[in-house]
Amino acid sequence: MEKYLYIALFAPIVSSLFAGLFATSPKKQFVGVITSGLLALSWFSSIRLLFGLHEKVLHVKLFEWISAGNFHLDFGFVADQTSIIMMVTVTTVSTLVHVYSNYYMEHDKSFNRFFSYLSAFVFSMMILIMSDNFLGLFIGWEGVGVCSWLLIGFWYHKADQPREVYPSISPSWAANEAFIMNRIADLGMLIGIFLIYWNLGSLEYDKVFANVDKLSHGTLVLIGIFLFIGAMGKSAQFPLHTWLADAMEGPTPVSALIHAATMVTAGVYLVIRAFPIYESIPEIGYLIASVGAFVAVFAASMALVNNDLKKIIAYSTLSQLGYMFVAGGLGAYWIALFHLMTHAFFKSVLFLGAGNVMHAMHDELNIKKMGALEHKMKWTMIIMTVASLALAGIWPFAGFFSKDKILETAFSSHHYFLWFLLWLGAGMTAFYSFRLVMLVFKGEPRYKKLGVHPHEAKNYAIYAMAPLALLALVSGFFEHGFVHYVTKMLPELEADIGSGTFIFLLVVTLGIALSGIVFAVKKYSNNNLKDLFEGTFIHKLLINQYYIPVLYEKYITDPYAKLSNFAWEKVDMKIVDATVDLIATIIYGAGDKSKVIQSGNLSKNLKLMVFGLVVLLVAVVISQLG
Amino acid sequence: MTIGLTHYLVLATILFVIGLMGVIRRTNLLLLFFSTEILLNAVNIAFAAISKYYADMTGQMFSFFIIAVAASEVAVGLGLLVLWYKRNGTIDLNSLQEMKG
Amino acid sequence: MEAIAFYLFSILTIVMFSIVVFSKNALYSMSALAAGMILISGFFFLLDADFLGVVQIIVYTGAVMALYAFGMMFFDTTKDVKEKFQSETITKVLWISAGVLLLCIITAPFVGGHLALDTPLSSEILDGANNPQAVGVVLFTKYLAQFELAAVMLLVAMVSGIILVGKKMDKSITLDEQLERKVETEEFDVKDNR
Numbered sequence: 001m002e003k004y005l006y007i008a009l010f011a012p013i014v015s016s017l018f019a020g021l022f023a024t025s026p027k028k029q030f031v032g033v034i035t036s037g038l039l040a041l042s043w044f045s046s047i048r049l050l051f052g053l054h055e056k057v058l059h060v061k062l063f064e065w066i067s068a069g070n071f072h073l074d075f076g077f078v079a080d081q082t083s084i085i086m087m088v089t090v091t092t093v094s095t096l097v098h099v100y101s102n103y104y105m106e107h108d109k110s111f112n113r114f115f116s117y118l119s120a121f122v123f124s125m126m127i128l129i130m131s132d133n134f135l136g137l138f139i140g141w142e143g144v145g146v147c148s149w150l151l152i153g154f155w156y157h158k159a160d161q162p163r164e165v166y167p168s169i170s171p172s173w174a175a176n177e178a179f180i181m182n183r184i185a186d187l188g189m190l191i192g193i194f195l196i197y198w199n200l201g202s203l204e205y206d207k208v209f210a211n212v213d214k215l216s217h218g219t220l221v222l223i224g225i226f227l228f229i230g231a232m233g234k235s236a237q238f239p240l241h242t243w244l245a246d247a248m249e250g251p252t253p254v255s256a257l258i259h260a261a262t263m264v265t266a267g268v269y270l271v272i273r274a275f276p277i278y279e280s281i282p283e284i285g286y287l288i289a290s291v292g293a294f295v296a297v298f299a300a301s302m303a304l305v306n307n308d309l310k311k312i313i314a315y316s317t318l319s320q321l322g323y324m325f326v327a328g329g330l331g332a333y334w335i336a337l338f339h340l341m342t343h344a345f346f347k348s349v350l351f352l353g354a355g356n357v358m359h360a361m362h363d364e365l366n367i368k369k370m371g372a373l374e375h376k377m378k379w380t381m382i383i384m385t386v387a388s389l390a391l392a393g394i395w396p397f398a399g400f401f402s403k404d405k406i407l408e409t410a411f412s413s414h415h416y417f418l419w420f421l422l423w424l425g426a427g428m429t430a431f432y433s434f435r436l437v438m439l440v441f442k443g444e445p446r447y448k449k450l451g452v453h454p455h456e457a458k459n460y461a462i463y464a465m466a467p468l469a470l471l472a473l474v475s476g477f478f479e480h481g482f483v484h485y486v487t488k489m490l491p492e493l494e495a496d497i498g499s500g501t502f503i504f505l506l507v508v509t510l511g512i513a514l515s516g517i518v519f520a521v522k523k524y525s526n527n528n529l530k531d532l533f534e535g536t537f538i539h540k541l542l543i544n545q546y547y548i549p550v551l552y553e554k555y556i557t558d559p560y561a562k563l564s565n566f567a568w569e570k571v572d573m574k575i576v577d578a579t580v581d582l583i584a585t586i587i588y589g590a591g592d593k594s595k596v597i598q599s600g601n602l603s604k605n606l607k608l609m610v611f612g613l614v615v616l617l618v619a620v621v622i623s624q625l626g
Numbered sequence: 627m628t629i630g631l632t633h634y635l636v637l638a639t640i641l642f643v644i645g646l647m648g649v650i651r652r653t654n655l656l657l658l659f660f661s662t663e664i665l666l667n668a669v670n671i672a673f674a675a676i677s678k679y680y681a682d683m684t685g686q687m688f689s690f691f692i693i694a695v696a697a698s699e700v701a702v703g704l705g706l707l708v709l710w711y712k713r714n715g716t717i718d719l720n721s722l723q724e725m726k727g
Numbered sequence: 728m729e730a731i732a733f734y735l736f737s738i739l740t741i742v743m744f745s746i747v748v749f750s751k752n753a754l755y756s757m758s759a760l761a762a763g764m765i766l767i768s769g770f771f772f773l774l775d776a777d778f779l780g781v782v783q784i785i786v787y788t789g790a791v792m793a794l795y796a797f798g799m800m801f802f803d804t805t806k807d808v809k810e811k812f813q814s815e816t817i818t819k820v821l822w823i824s825a826g827v828l829l830l831c832i833i834t835a836p837f838v839g840g841h842l843a844l845d846t847p848l849s850s851e852i853l854d855g856a857n858n859p860q861a862v863g864v865v866l867f868t869k870y871l872a873q874f875e876l877a878a879v880m881l882l883v884a885m886v887s888g889i890i891l892v893g894k895k896m897d898k899s900i901t902l903d904e905q906l907e908r909k910v911e912t913e914e915f916d917v918k919d920n921r
Binding site for chain 3: 637664691
């Protein structure tokens with residue numbers, strides 16, 4: 001069985017290195033084929049592990065990594081229920097995205113480099129989820145950060161544009177923003193890891209979680225907070241959320257893989273993995289849930305009026321991450337994992353469909369300029385509608401089951417305000433998803449003004465998207481099997497509500513979702529392009545992302561840039577450089593003056609001899625005096 | 627008062643210092659050699675004095691050999707000096723300098 | 728008696744040597760040097776080093792000063808020696824400091840009184856012998872190796888002196904008749920560039 005673990009782990013890096021060999025060559029089709037094949041191998045191994053390990057947990061230790069004083073750490077991997085679920089999700093989405101990318105990037109001249117980066121990303125993610133200690137997790141954490149930077153800034157040659165014209169400024173700027181924000185959060189995570197080591201002396205999950213009850217409550221609170229700060233950066237919770245919308249600068253498969261299914265879920269994975277810590281500190285769990293609920297509504301509000309195709313989907317990801325954190329915070333870890341899995345499927349296929357639309361519209365992203373694409377792109381429309389229904393949480397699609405469970409949890413643990421926020425968010429989600437579908441696929445063909453001739457994506461791209469759409473449809477029905485499998489490791493949360501309340505909640509949730517859909521369909525059906533709140537102050541606030549990026553730039557980025565400039569010009573150049581130059585000048589000057597020794601002038605040499613004699617005599621006198 | 631070792635040594639030191647002064651100051655090669663002779667003679671006096679006051683013959687032997695060495699040094703040195711004069715026409719110390727410094 | 732001699736000699740020696748060092752006329756310097764050498768041999772006699780004193784007169788005053796005198800004939804010494812003295816202050820500083828330090832070092836043991844006299848090395852042979860006998864005994868027994876080496880050194884110096892100023896050393900004058908005639912007719916020119 002171990003060999004499947006190794007194959008699943010190392011196939012992506014082999015694929016990445018293989019593609020990297022051709023990174024500077026022009027496009028070679030076999031690179032895309034072989035990388036997709038290797039990823040499929042990884043997927044197969046994960047599935048094999050899922051069905052082959054009956055009740056057992058697989059631990060492997062590759063080699064002894066750190067052995068310094070009292071600190072020992074092995075480079076080990078674990079395949080337990082949580083990590084296997086994550087592995088299956090990640091490899092499924094990655095393989096299909098790799099196949100899709102063969103279509104999406106077929107005219108891009110950096111075709112090979114793209115696959116190298118993409119596979120490297122998958123490898124880092126695998127390390128993150130399969131590692132059996134916090135330090136390996138951190139390595140994977142940083143690895144996905146780096147690969148995300150590489151991939152967002154894939155088209156690095158695009159120049160910067162001013163914020164009013166183009167809110168994301170440029171791909172390289174967006175990549176830097178993503179990486180730097182992640183780094184800021186990583187500081188919190190490192191402090192959390194340090195605290196764990198300092199108090200428990202080990203970083204392996206087994207040892208840490210077995211000894212959690214030995215720590216004081218205050219320490220656990222601190223650890224929980226700091227680890228959550230790290231999760232906030234990766235999963236783009238407020239206030240470190242601005243990078244996710246700008247990350248849409250990268251190619252669409254990148255958005256599908258990284259910013260829907262894998263990297264942004266790393267924060268949720270951390271909370272789930274560290275559940276023994278969070279179980280002991282329910283007040284921090286409540287804090288996490290509050291942040292999650294706030295983000296859920298906050299992001300959904302910004303998606304209501306946005307006109308950029310990918311940014312709407314990005315805000316919806318942000319919103320759904322908030323849902324996952326609510327579940328994790330309230331102790332329903334398996335529900336968070338379940339929602340993570342279903343969300344990965346329908347969100348990634350939503351992004352891939354958006355990719356089809358973008359290609360058809362020659363990279364035009366404004367949905368107000370599209371319309372009536374259903375006639376040209378039938379399959380894409382079907383798939384995106386299915387995904388949007390799943391996102392909105394309509395039975396029998398997957399989102400219904402997972403989202404409903406979260407709302408149940410909130411209600412039954414008597415956090416009614418959280419429930420209310422989430423319920424509102426469900427309505428908003430349904431609204432903006434179908435606003436997108438209506439404006440893109442229905443109505444009149446506004447794209448004709450642009451002179452674009454859209455056509456459907458290639459067949460194999462649709463075939464790549466189909467399994468994800470299917471999973472978005474049916475994965476909800478795996479709930480029982482899922483619970484049975486996962487609760488061998490995660491705690492089972494008993495939602496003790498009567499069947500009456502249960503039916504009531506179901507009806508209310510379904511109700512608001514359906515009403516959101518109906519409202520959107522009605523509003524935009526007659527070629528009506530007016531947004532919600534159009535013309536009012538609220539609209540301006542929402543469409544400028546509450547002016548948060550502008551505030552960050554004015555109060556954080558600019559002063560910091562000024563400080564850096566000051567440090568460079570006044571401190572580094574005038575003080576440090578000057579000191580080093582002074583040392584050099586002194587030495588050089590001394591050498592210059594000492595040239596007289598070698599002047600060849602005998603008179604001078606004789607004088608120097610006598611001088612040396614005097615020095616020796618002084619030395620003798622001094623040594624004798626002492 | 628009786629002349630002790632101290633007197634001789636002080637005298638030798640003074641003569642040595644005078645010779646040192648000459649070595650530093652003189653730029654005429656020949657006169658430089660004279661100053662070197664003074665140095666050697668001063669040291670001879672010191673050795674002889676110590677030899678007497680310690681009743682040891684070693685000091686005088688040392689003086690012997692110093693005289694022998696000085697004589698041969700003068701011979702070779704003057705030979706070189708003559709050659710240099712024939713080539714350059716001057717025996718100024720500064721003319722020896724061929725390096726640019 | 729001894730004191731008077733000592734002080735007289737010492738003052739004269741110091742004066743003579745000062746003339747050597749400070750005079751502008753090369754001839755004066757040389758003469759003063761010769762006088763100084765004689766006075767130094769006087770010191771040796773004062774110190775019961777008879778043999779050494781005589782050797783000093785013969786070798787130093789006789790041979791070395793004669794060599795210097797012959798050397799002076801080569802150079803134009805009627806004029807005053809024009810010397811450029813550079814940086815007089817440094818010279819004075821060096822000189823005075825060296826002198827003071829040396830004096831201190833030399834006299835410190837006597838002033839402090841921490842003088843440990845080692846036992847002298849005297850043997851029966853040297854008892855009752857006068858100075859030349861003592862010199863002979865020690866020179867040919869204890870310092871024999873140095874004596875031989877000194878002899879070799881003198882030989883080397885002599886050979887080098889000849890080579891340095893000899894002309895046409897690779898040809899033999901007595902065996903080569905042509906060369907013999909050429910040598911007779913040649914004029915000795917001081918300034919020939921060879």
